[in-house]
Amino acid sequence: MKPTATRHNFRAASSSAIQNKRVQKAVRNTAGLLARMRATTVNTKPEFEELRNWGRNRKLLVSENLEKWVAQFKAQVEQQGGVVHRAKDAAEAGRIISEIARERGITAAVKSKSMTSEEVGLNDILQDAGITVTETDLGEFIVQLAGEHPSHILAPAIHRNQDDVRKLFTEKLGAPADLDVEGLVRFARKVLRHKFLEAGMGITGGNFAVADTGTVAIVTNEGNGRMCTTVPPVHVALVGIEKLIPSIKDLPDFLSLLTCSATGQRASSYISMTTGPRRTNETEGPEEFHVVLLDNGRSSIAASPWREMLHCLHCGSCLNHCPVYHAVGGHAYESSYPGPMGSVLSTLLWGKQSYPELANACTLCGRCVDVCAVKIPLANYHRTLRHQGGSNSQTSYLAARLASHPGAYRRGIHALRRMLRTQPLTKVLPKINKSVANWQSCRVLPVAGEEQPFRDWWHQHQPKGQAPKLKRVETKEVPSVPEDKKAGTADREELLALYRQRAGALGVEIVETSVAELSGLIGNLLKDESVSSVALPRAGWPQKLDERVAEILAGADCQTVSCEDETGWNMAALANAQLGITYSSAFLAETGSLIYPAGAGNGTLASLLPEVHLAISASSTLLSDLNAYFKNEAGPLPSRLTQIAGPSRTGDIEGTMTVGVHGPRRVIHWILSDLDTGQ
Ligand code: SF4
Structure with missing residues (x-):
């Protein structure tokens, strides 16, 4: 939703959103899936924590x-x-x-x-x-x-x-x-x-x-x-x-x-x-x-104490892990930026008068901080916004006063427990005062049972003797990711194995072969996919490969679409091609991806518009990662540089992964061991 200068009513919007179980289920399913996918990958990346610190530091350098x-x-x-x-x-x-x-x-x-x-x-x-x-x-x-x-x-x-x-x-x-x-x-x-x-x-x-x-x-x-x-x-x-x-x-x-x-x-x-x-x-x-x-x-914002909010990468991870977002969905925030990052950013961009309640759209559980790509202190920001005054400041004030007086807190909790023996929490809280009643009205509260209070349990079970002293953990500035980590140090065979594993997991069909085998392979592919039209941008190809592929296709029963003259592609013909054959000038092990720089006659759209994309590479062009590619390429960047990792895909309908949205549904990669890139 486009935010406006008018006052947005999160309380009303979330009260009705929380009743919509269908939306709630859809949001929980997809956000939960994204959160699990993040966890699976991050658990295999021991350097990820260091990377988050590095990202924060680089962003600080810019925002200051x-x-x-x-x-x-x-x-x-x-x-x-x-x-x-x-x-x-x-x-x-x-x-x-x-x-x-x-x-x-x-x-x-x-x-x-x-x-x-x-x-x-x-x-x-x-x-x-x-x-x-x-x-x-x-x-x-x-x-x-x-x-x-x-x-x-x-x-x-x-x-x-x-x-x-x-x-x-x-x-x-x-x-x-x-x-x-x-x-x-x-x-x-x-x-x-x-x-x-x-x-x-x-x-x-x-x-x-x-x-x-x-x-x-x-x-x-x-x-x-x-x-x-x-x-x-x-x-x-x-x-x-x-x-x-x-x-x-x-x-x-x-x-x-x-x-x-x-x-x-x-x-x-x-x-x-x-x-x-x-x-x-x-x-x-x-x-x-x-x-x-x-x-x-x-x-x-950059000149204020909220500066780190500008570091946001819009990764959505804080939304995927937020219990409030899971309960009310995105529309209740009435802003283009929902969830934990949105609560803070919307309030900063459009003012507290427009979003007076979003600071309270937070349980302060801190999960968003734990998963934020660049460690934005979202929970602190929510807390500070509340301190600066929100619709529930009186409730927060009462809670803070109570919590800072242990005796009063103990007596209050005991009184509350006595009352709960005869009445449910939802009836008791509104009696305290109007502010607490408001606070309770948009929350789902647990049913208080007859279990033993934690404090009593602790008195019974705490170890005898002196309690250990708490140590302060020193924090220090974390340096950039070391160069050798960025470039990768594995040898060629290991890199190739890594590429096979990573690209294979993305659905790329990898064949390690030779120029001599191309004829049979291309013939089979044309037949399997009933190809009548092939998009073929041949500029920049090694000569041996160029001649061989041209020769094979000349003998096949299909037409070719190219973009070698200055008029570029015939877009209608390109859009109808079932197969695009490209030469990828580099491929990267770490991400299982292919690299395409724009260049004279080098039509990268052949890797996008057809249903099937066949990429051909020389095995010698395998690199560890994108860092290594940038190191290798000394000259200025081309107007467009594209990295491709697997087929075109979406999870936009119920998180169901589906391929072939706008680009190819199949990506095939033939790695030629006998192709010399200088040939
Ligand atoms: S997790 Fe951090 S970087 Fe990602 S959207 Fe939320 S605030 Fe932004």
């Missing part, structure tokens, strides 16, 4: 001097041919983007998921300016069709189950009424494919804005982000100034922090790194690249 990093980023984007616009508030951001569209006669835009655009209310602003915006993330597409707003920063349709989505697609899009989750995803793919091809503008957010290269990096699993950044002729990235990070060398570790915290993935399916518009020798990508840097109160 935002303007310096903004200036560096702006200079770099402009040097690469992009345009940077500064927007002081939401209205200005909307006006800038509307004008970019209006001046170019653009009437249709596609958008990938961006909470910053929700904050701005961008869709409504563009709609008023006569520009149709289609949300392309499946979850966002569902909530847009339903006329709603996202209820989770990562899984926007978390509150809707598959029956809801089926009904919605049937009513609004005329979809058959018997589609299962996979059928619903396939149906959305078809509808949205047309929107991508027709749009004059692609709008994205930005997970990271890299100051020393002017790069905007976005992570998606479905591939809609890649579509938005590559297919339309104009790309606009709306990015909050807090998304800056100092260096491209920081990016791999921040990506790891983000994806592990969000979904437990070592890498999302797609990481799109955009550095300027398409260059003169490139055959795909947008002609214009605009970055709208949004302030909207962030500079003031």
